[in-house]
Amino acid sequence: MQRFKFFICLLLIGIVSISNTQAKQLSEQSAVSLLTCSPGEELYSHFGHSALRFHDPLNKIDLVFNYGTFNFNTPNFYMKFARGKLKYRLAFSSYQQFLPEYIVSGQGVTEQILNLDLDSRRKLFQAVIENYKPENRYYHYDFLFDNCSTRIRDIIEANINGKIIYKENTDKPKNFWNLLDHFMEQSRWIYLGIHLILGSPCDIDASPYQYMFLPDNMMYAFADATVLNMDERVPLVSHTKEVLKPTLDYKMTEWYKRPGFIFGLFSLIILLISIRTLTSKRNYFIIDHVFFGATGIVGWVIVFLWFFTDHQATGPNWNILWALPFFFPVSNILLIMKNITSYIFFYTSSILLLIILATWPIIPQSLPNEILPIVTLLFIRSIYIIKKLKINLV
Structure with missing residues (x-):
């Protein structure tokens, strides 16, 4: 009061x-x-x-x-x-x-x-x-x-x-990312977040x-x-x-706290689990329910910001190529069904993800490299699911 x-x-x-x-x-x-x-x-x-x-x-x-x-x-x-x-x-x-x-x-x-x-x-x-x-x-x-x-x-x-x-x-023209990245270099999580939600308009040269x-x-x-x-x-x-006078002490995000390291370590652990369990009877699809579901939610957020907001800089956003919205809930449903439709879905997803990884440097948007371990893991788990489903379908 x-x-x-x-x-x-x-x-x-x-x-x-x-x-x-x-x-x-x-x-x-x-x-x-x-x-x-x-x-x-x-x-x-x-x-x-x-x-x-x-x-x-x-x-x-x-x-x-x-x-x-x-x-x-x-x-x-x-x-x-x-x-x-x-x-x-x-x-x-x-x-x-x-x-x-x-x-x-x-x-x-x-x-x-x-x-x-x-x-x-x-x-x-x-x-x-x-x-x-x-x-x-x-x-x-x-x-x-x-x-x-x-x-x-x-x-x-x-x-x-x-x-x-x-x-x-008279300097070389800069795009909006060139201007923004200078302020985000030390805060790598903010850098990642901004690069996920803003789209290709930021790749246009600014006057x-x-x-x-x-x-x-x-x-x-x-x-x-x-x-x-x-x-x-x-x-x-x-x-x-x-x-x-500025007294704020800007510090670079510690290497072990950066998204690239954390995502890389996470992907490595899941890769080892995938290799270890590939020939076992258990499928460990619980990992994929969470992983593909979370990726799909990120995709739906990108769709929302792109098509349903007035923000000029949030679309087109080609992060949607790897954060496919239909991963949630379609992948979750198909992981439960474990039928031929599931096999075709993840087989197609693996091809799409492989193409995205191969063309990553030439996609017409500055996609954050910190997310590459996640995209790679999506591809690996798609292959894993295909192998497991193939055994069950034979």
């Missing part, structure tokens, strides 16, 4: 604060800054964060706006989140309220003071206030194309005098402008950008300062 009262008080203070702010014009002493927060350990903070700060000591304004929040009390929250229908929203806090979260998490915060004339600062401030109105503050979040970074970039571009000119990128969906990349782009206004060209960023 005390926490609830405290939350209500903060909410009321915020409403009063933003209501009072709407009537104010930024003074000559005002400044607008892009705040870039370094990546954190939690999945939601793994790629960093962007926010927009308005500081005006004369009017006693020091507010931070960000587009990366959502309402946990939304009806059917988890289903809407999974289907990409959960609306994110613009939120604000005081600068003093903004920093403690990043101090606790060990994330760094870099502030870039934007080199904007007074009229641009005022226009941008009023645009953000307008955007905060209840009818405007919600939007459909898209991880790659419409997120907490791109929203800030877009509102700045639309409300300043002149045009922002970004430095031409340098699209690089800015990642907060760090937008910070780098702003640092090199200029504003062209009436034949005058000035740097977009007047100066940069490190508000908080």
Whole structure:
């Protein structure tokens, strides 16, 4: 109850604060800054964060706006989140309220003071206030194309005098995986999970402008950008300062905790069991009920994300070639029946899995190599089941 009262008080203070702010014009002493927060350990903070700060000591304004929040009390929250229908929203806090979260998490915060004339600062401030109105503050979040970074970039571009000119990128083009993998190299389970749920759209080359969906990349782009206004060209960023130094100690996942090692060890154990029991009377199909069933469930998750959500990056997803949805429950039923249909099913599956293994490097998607031991084991167990069924059918 005390926490609830405290939350209500903060909410009321915020409403009063933003209501009072709407009537104010930024003074000559005002400044607008892009705040870039370094990546954190939690999945939601793994790629960093962007926010927009308005500081005006004369009017006693020091507010931070960000587009990366959502309402946990939304009806059917988890289903809407999974289907990409959960609306994110613009939120604000005081600068003093903004920093403690990043101090606790060990994330760094870099502030870039934007080199904007007074009229641009005022226009941008009023645009953000307008955007905060209840009818405007919600939007459909898209991880790659419409997120907490791109929203800030877009509102700045639309409300300043002149045009922002970004430095031409002469480096080799990068696809979205090239951009994302840098943030996931040390957390191999997150790397695997993201590579399983996102599909071939991430293999498409991104334009340098699209690089800015990642907060760090937008910070780098702003640092090199200029504003062209009436034949005058000035740097977009007047100066940069490190508000908080990152203290988070990123550690590579220990080798024995990585999915590649764990899946490899698991596959080796099941392989040895398969060899040992191949000529015995017992079939040990309980392993396959669990193994093929779990793989099929992964396949159905891929189907759901591909065909039944609004996420642009989750389909087509060619992980479905090995995580065949009909493994669950079809394989479970056929393992119980143990008839000629079962034999044909697993014989066909073994051929498909062999083709997938042989063509793995040329499949038009960056499939995670950590999952190769699992795909190989699916093939081996398919052969095992065929051998066992053949004995029973003779």
